[in-house]
Amino acid sequence: MFPEFSGKPNQICGVFFFSFLILTARIQAQTQDKDVLFIRSIYDQVLRSGTSYSWLEHISEKIGGRIAGSPQSEQAISFTHTMLDSIGCDTVWNLPCQVKYWYRGSKRETFSLVSHPDLGNQSFKVLALGGSGASAPKGATGEIIEFKSLDEAKTRNKEIPGKIVYFSRAFDQKHLRTFHAYGGAVDQRVFGPNLASKYGATACVIRSMGSRIDPWPHTGVTIFEDSVKRIPAVALSTQDAEILSKLIQKGPVKAKVKTYCEDRGLKPSFSVIGEIRGSEFPEEIILVGGHLDSWDVGGGAHDDGAGCVQAMEVLHTMIKMNYKPKRTIRCVLFMNEENGLAGGLSYAKWSNENKEFHLAAIESDAGGFTPLGFNFDADSSMVKSYAQALGKWSELLESYDLKISKGGSGADIGPLKSQKGLLVGLSPDSQRYFEYHHTEADRIQAVHPRELSLGTAAMASLIYLIDQYGLQ
Known part of the structure; x- marks a missing residue:
């Protein structure tokens, strides 16, 4: 039989409640132990x-x-x-x-200077952006005009016709999370070529969406509206983007872009x-x-x-x-x-x-x-x-x-x-x-x-x- 308990009713309830808490704590501990062991496994x-x-x-x-x-x-x-x-x-x-x-094309896309006084017809490694159009067989040629933002291009849009638009804004290195830096720069790649084409550019070049200075171009999607001509759009490595920006600071730079892209x-x-x-x-x-x-x-x-x-x-x-x-x-x-x-x-x-x-x-x-x-x-x-x-x-x-x-x-x-x-x-x-x-x-x-x-x-x-x- 159960042992006799002579306490008052509220004392009896207190004992049972305390016992319930102990039992609950033990069950929770056992459950947690099970989870610890399984996750370790x-x-x-x-x-x-x-x-x-x-x-x-x-x-x-x-x-x-x-x-x-x-x-x-x-x-x-x-x-x-x-x-x-x-x-x-x-x-x-x-x-x-x-x-x-x-489809990128059967030939490799190219980007080269045209008769530059110091570098001649030097070429730079590029990657066409996904969604880029193909150039004419002889390429798209023009003077390069540099912008740091889409808004700057909109403000100076009358300078764009017949030129190659170059968007050069780099990652903001103060961001601790690189995805925030990417988010702050990627509008140039996604929307820049479409904007450049609207204002009459012959081609568009983008500084790659990269977090360090290196020789690798980064491709990625660019979006053209249905009513906008798909001009050649390419990405330049961060290393070459630095070089190009310095050249532009010294004087006019003319270039040629060739792409072979197809929308299949x-x-x-x-x-x-x-x-x-x-x-x-x-x-x-x-x-x-x-x-x-x-x-x-x-x-x-x-x-x-x-x-x-x-x-x-x-x-x-x-x-x-x-x-x-x-x-x-x-x-x-x-x-x-x-x-x-x-x-x-x-x-x-x-x-x-x-x-x-x-x-x-x-x-x-x-x-x-x-x-x-x-x-x-x-x-x-x-x-x-x-x-x-x-x-x-x-x-x-x-x-x-x-x-x-x-x-x-x-x-x-x-x-x-x-x-x-x-x-x-x-x-x-x-x-x-x-x-x-x-x-x-x-x-x-x-x-x-x-x-x-x-x-x-x-x-x-x-x-x-x-x-x-x-x-x-």
């Missing part, structure tokens, strides 16, 4: 026997640059589909999308999807992904082969650890992020039509460097509650040097915001990212296998916590 698994680097080597070096619509993009679709199938996903499929296929119209393509079906709440989806396309130069290793293989490795790790998720964990490798976002838009449309709900979507599209944490976003009505849910895991994640902050998530998962789930972007160290971004140097050698694996483990850990506990 995720890191052990990924760091000891991850396969993401070998996948990335194939994508970057065997396939190479894979602009949407190209034969290389088709090879990447086939390879990643096969790999997701081979690791044991419950389902693997390709989701159709229509992409605009821009719409082509059918695919995003690649693999998933592990949830055992308790299969209708709640946790997405992890990156974009499978890249620019057609280099190997697209950091941008965004790294994000793709990390996403694939998350599922591979869960399967190898015999983890049975409560919720559906889905890997999506989006097509056409670089110059159209067709994959992200078509995926969101398809998902909404099927009345799906993404509890969370995590994107890796900031390089394969050491992860520093996560940025999260959501519909404004959900931000506070998601911040509180994520805050419960801050101490656990901080033991792996991971912090969670409010911020941007990712271009491809952005269209899912209407579902009111949590949107997350992996945030790696970005200090070296814009040395490689959209250049020929973005190859496997630029990616450290350990840093790549740490990004995988970080995402797998957050996915595990969301899968176990939801976001309440």
Whole structure:
């Protein structure tokens, strides 16, 4: 029988309440211990026997640059589909999308001075911007006029006709986060050539969106309105941009630009999807992904082969650890992020039509460097509650040097915001990212296998916590 207790009723309640608190604390401690051990096992698994680097080597070096619509993009679709199938996903499929296929040309674009008094006809290495038009066979020739901003070009627009417009604003180096510096300069590349063409320029040259002075030109998308002529538009390395600006300061500089670009119209393509079906709440989806396309130069290793293989490795790790998720964990490798976002838009449309709900979507599209944490976003009505849910895991994640902050998530998962789930972007160290971004140097050698694996483990850990506990 139970021992006799002679205390007053309120004393009896106090004893039971105190016992309940002790029991609750023990359960919470045991749960936390379980999470600590499982996350440690995720890191052990990924760091000891991850396969993401070998996948990335194939994508970057065997396939190479894979602009949407190209034969290389088709090879990447086939390879990643096969790999997701081979690791044991419950389902693997390709989701159709229509992409605009821009082709750089069969000959290399050129930029050269014309009869300069000191340098003669010296040429500089350039890359045509994605969306650039082709020059006439003899090239586009004119005196170079330099602007630091789009507003300056608008103010001085009467000086532009018949000239080559040169936008030369550099990264603002005072920014601690290089993505902020990029955001402060990239309008020149995206909108500068269109503006130059409107005012009668023969061609447009852009200082590359790079964070250091080096010899690598950076390509990237530029957008022309349908009614505006697609003039030749090229990017000059930061090193050569410095030289060109100094030449212009000394006197008039004439140059010639040759490009061979083609707009090859719409082509059918695919995003690649693999998933592990949830055992308790299969209708709640946790997405992890990156974009499978890249620019057609280099190997697209950091941008965004790294994000793709990390996403694939998350599922591979869960399967190898015999983890049975409560919720559906889905890997999506989006097509056409670089110059159209067709994959992200078509995926969101398809998902909404099927009345799906993404509890969370995590994107890796900031390089394969050491992860520093996560940025999260959501519909404004959900931000506070998601911040509180994520805050419960801050101490656990901080033991792996991971912090969670409010911020941007990712271009491809952005269209899912209407579902009111949590949107997350992996945030790696970005200090070296814009040395490689959209250049020929973005190859496997630029990616450290350990840093790549740490990004995988970080995402797998957050996915595990969301899968176990939801976001309440």
